[in-house]
Amino acid sequence: MANSIEVKDLLEAGVHFGHLTRKWNPNMAPYIYMERNGIHVINLYKTAAKIEEANEALKKIAASGKKILFVATKKQAKDIVAEKATSVGMPYITERWPGGMLTNFVTIRKAVKKMSSIDKMKKDGTYDTLSKKEKLHITRLREKLEKNLGSIADMTRLPAALFVVDTLREHIAVKEAQKLNIPIFAMVDTNSDPREVDYVIPANDDASRSIEKILSYVVEAIKEGLEDKKVEKADEKPAEN
Numbered sequence: 001m002a003n004s005i006e007v008k009d010l011l012e013a014g015v016h017f018g019h020l021t022r023k024w025n026p027n028m029a030p031y032i033y034m035e036r037n038g039i040h041v042i043n044l045y046k047t048a049a050k051i052e053e054a055n056e057a058l059k060k061i062a063a064s065g066k067k068i069l070f071v072a073t074k075k076q077a078k079d080i081v082a083e084k085a086t087s088v089g090m091p092y093i094t095e096r097w098p099g100g101m102l103t104n105f106v107t108i109r110k111a112v113k114k115m116s117s118i119d120k121m122k123k124d125g126t127y128d129t130l131s132k133k134e135k136l137h138i139t140r141l142r143e144k145l146e147k148n149l150g151s152i153a154d155m156t157r158l159p160a161a162l163f164v165v166d167t168l169r170e171h172i173a174v175k176e177a178q179k180l181n182i183p184i185f186a187m188v189d190t191n192s193d194p195r196e197v198d199y200v201i202p203a204n205d206d207a208s209r210s211i212e213k214i215l216s217y218v219v220e221a222i223k224e225g226l227e228d229k230k231v232e233k234a235d236e237k238p239a240e241n
Contacts, residue, residue, distance in 0.1 A: 005048040005217060013213035016042045017204045018190030028190045031202035040190040042202050051214065054185050054199040055221035058161070062225025066160035067091055071173045076208045077165040082151065084215045088222045091152040091159065098148055102176040105158055112153050115145045161185060163218065166205045167192045187214055
């Protein structure tokens with residue numbers, strides 16, 4: 001990994017702060033270092049190892065040209081996830097998880113296509129022929145679709161993986177991915193169940209600094225995968241001539 005993971009950096013970002021001990025999930029015990037002032041402290045050596053493990057897998061997915069869908073609707077994570085996912089051209093959900101986003105993907109795609117058809121109407125002049133009331137209705141519909149689905153407009157097929165911040169909050173997304181055997185990568189805090197996740201990154205999922213730090217490593221790995229894909233494509237070109 002180009003961006004090596006330093007435990008010191010994780011510590012400075014507050015990645016080690018878990019939840020109150022009374023709110024813990026016992027299945028997180030292997031990732032807990034100690035208890036301090038009624039709060040569980042996460043073992044950052046294990047976090048670093050788990051980031052490495054997750055990143056290797058994410059790098060391969062990115063290199064294969066498949067999409068990783070980022071999911072984070074909590075306030076502290078929304079903007080960070082939107083920015084990081086956009087930087088590597090990956091789709092994301094930061095508003096509200098649309099029920100059936102994965103399990104009923106065909107319907108979701110229809111809604112996205114509706115958005116495209118409205119854009120087409122504006123370009124070809126059809127929109128201008130509508131009444132004021134119809135225009136208002138279409139504009140509002142377009143805004144609603146953009147807010148909820150704009151970030152996945154280019155996702156034409158199911159993602160190859162999900163990256164989730166806070167599995168408890170995003171439990172519907174987790175359940176849908178499990179149903180379809182889509183691998184789940186996630187920041188998992190001490191109050192969550194790591195057994196629901198394929199690639200667990202034990203970490204504080206409540207503080208923006210912690211989320212920012214973990215996401216910066218993850219995005220770096222995806223960038224490397226995308227670079228590998230570019231190199232592979234360039235190498236294939238002479239063979240085609």
